[in-house]
Amino acid sequence: MNIRPDIAELLRAGLSDRAIAARLGVDATKTVAPARRALGLPTARSGRKPAATPEALFWQRVQPTDGGHLIWTGSRCRASGAQGGCPTLRYGGRQYSAWRIAFRLRYGRAPEGKVALVCGVDGCVAPDHTEDRRIRERTSATFDAIFGGAS
Template sequence: MIQNATREQITELLHKGLSNTAIGRQLHCDRHRVGDIRRELGLANLPCQPLTLEEKWAANTRPVEGGHVEWTGERESTSGTPVMRYGGKSYSPAAIAFRQRTGRHPVGQVFAECGFKHCIAPDHVDDEPGRIRTREQLRYLTGGRKRKPYCPHGHDQAEHGRYEADGRAYCAACKRDRKRAGREAVAR
């Protein structure tokens, strides 16, 4: 953390009633340093002002060039996927962005296909039905035909039919079966 904020800058904001965390964010300094100065001045800590889910989401985001939004908060340790804990529960920041844009809870996974890794811009994220609809439209716009009702293995495409990001159709059941067969072959 940058320690270049002056004591006078910190003191001024303390007297304006800002919290240690808010001062740390505004001046890009360590909030513990702010707390030390608060104690030296004999100023009481502010009572916690709980943030709403959306306020906490906004506090952990940063706009990026191109209309993207970057998550600055916690991430899954293995995948790097953004995650937010609130009220003892874990939330997907992308799902919160989706709900902000649409006013409804998402169906399935929510993510952006804009090319910016883990983008959580509300206008960039979509849930599974939205992605299927967009990809199907792309298929038709690029000259693709309507998907057949059943795949060659007999799976109903109304249930299992999906589209790649480029609009190519595939059967999710067949893809799942191929993965399972591959894992079983490796296990032998």
């Protein structure tokens, strides 16, 4: 079975079939439930429960849009330089950057340095649209190797 990546991520984050269907505009019975079974995940319990992790809370604060973007619907900090403020969430008495959580979801490791968005869409926190200093340096080195460094 070919499972959509966005459905798989939301299932792993613990959202119910109905919540995923409503968020992504798909059928819970025909699309989400078979994906849950194929991934071997247990049926979600009914009722609203608090997020178990900052990552689970992250998925509750995003809205998918065209082009694979996930627009942040949660709170934002008032940091200067960030258009509209940086997306943040509070969990367990701590404040987390949604961009850093998105990066960790995509790459399975903590980001090194600043997390940057490669898409340029204001409010986007899609994990696939993030990169850290290590990735930027590797990309720059690859371009230099292919096209020659700056002279």
